[in-house]
Amino acid sequence: MSGLERYRAFLVDVDGVLVRSGTPIPGAAEALRALQEVGSVIILTNNSTRSRAQTAAALEELGFPVDQGMVVTSSYIAARWLLEHHGKRKVWVLGEEGLVRELSLAGHRPVPPEEAEWVVAGMDRFLTYGKLADALRALLSGARFLATNRDGTFPTPEGLLPGAGAVVGAIQGMGFSPEEVVGKPSPIAFEIALEVAGVGPGEALMIGDRLETDILGAKRVGLDTALVLTGVSREADISQQGITPTLVAQDLPALVQGKFRRLR
């Protein structure tokens, strides 16, 4: 590995960097291992359906050297943000089991809609009209609204599926905007990842596949960034979107082997 030794930590996205359509990207597991020899590796994902433990287990099963202490999910970020800014709260969750789990681990208490102090919304593959009606009831009863992220879609082996953005958009369509959206590109996501890594922004590299979330958000917090071309963004998007990463590489293995282009 040449050129990445100056970093003490690496924040690594999952979809499009380690995994594509549910399958490991060739060489990514070995590359992750090589990164771990240089510094701390933090897995930073907007996936809100899983807890940290579930995310670690799923990645381990695919052959990645990951344990839950190095995982930062938007479900975890939401739970921590709520705790740090508002204390332990009564929550009603529009989302999946992993989000409920992280909220509970942080000391928040899932309650029926009418009793909720906060509606916490993330991706929900079991979304129904009835759940939206419950969310509305909670919000009309005075609950505040926190969202894990706004990703419109996410890639699967069967193609793109609706992401948390669809759930958040449905609630917004009823007249309620989230007070905070904690996942990437929010600075909250990067700040918590840096804190878990125990480093400052100048010491870490964010490695991601999406210019408008991974790269833009990390740049705003003062992180160096590396775009890999195995996911959403193409090289031509850089000038088109006007979002310039520090480094560009074909994929994670190339990046780790020093085969990258420095843009600034």
Next chain:
Amino acid sequence: MSGLERYRAFLVDVDGVLVRSGTPIPGAAEALRALQEVGSVIILTNNSTRSRAQTAAALEELGFPVDQGMVVTSSYIAARWLLEHHGKRKVWVLGEEGLVRELSLAGHRPVPPEEAEWVVAGMDRFLTYGKLADALRALLSGARFLATNRDGTFPTPEGLLPGAGAVVGAIQGMGFSPEEVVGKPSPIAFEIALEVAGVGPGEALMIGDRLETDILGAKRVGLDTALVLTGVSREADISQQGITPTLVAQDLPALVQGKFRRLR
């Protein structure tokens, strides 16, 4: 009836004007009959779940003198707009049976998501994640997007429930904005209602309960407007929202009896 004789047609909203929480507003049926002696009455509703025939039948059952020829629903407006601007099209519907029916009556053809030229979205009390995934598939396959309306909620005996705004918001949250939203406050809704009534804007009065849809939209088309206070908007909202109707009355019977305040 004193003071309304100058109008040749009346556009009348349903929820909050004729019906509240599924129950007829006292005296509203008689008032509607009295209006019909003065001019044409058009029922103009953003409810997209029913066809014109279904809406007429439901109102008749509640004792209102209504037949389908005088009903204009957002499902009908969507079907007509699509026909007039784009011809008979292959559609995929995210909405209920009444919307499918009006689209079919206009000559459009419901098809699977991959074959759709247009996604037409309205209120859907049977919304699921799977339907959103189907809508996404259609849109990613190149379908265009038409929405019936954006009402965030609607009143029921059990309280407010999510409206078409939630469905449209979910699709927007996936990254697709509607090319057109035809229901109130869109001018399209009022123009079609006037055409069905066979009168010009200067000859008709819009009677509604919501300043930001019924009154604002009608004013923009040049209609006189009457706000009744049996629904969403209160009298204090007029100055607060800066939307001034021509007339204000306690309810439809009061309006028809000439017990209204002229504001401009």
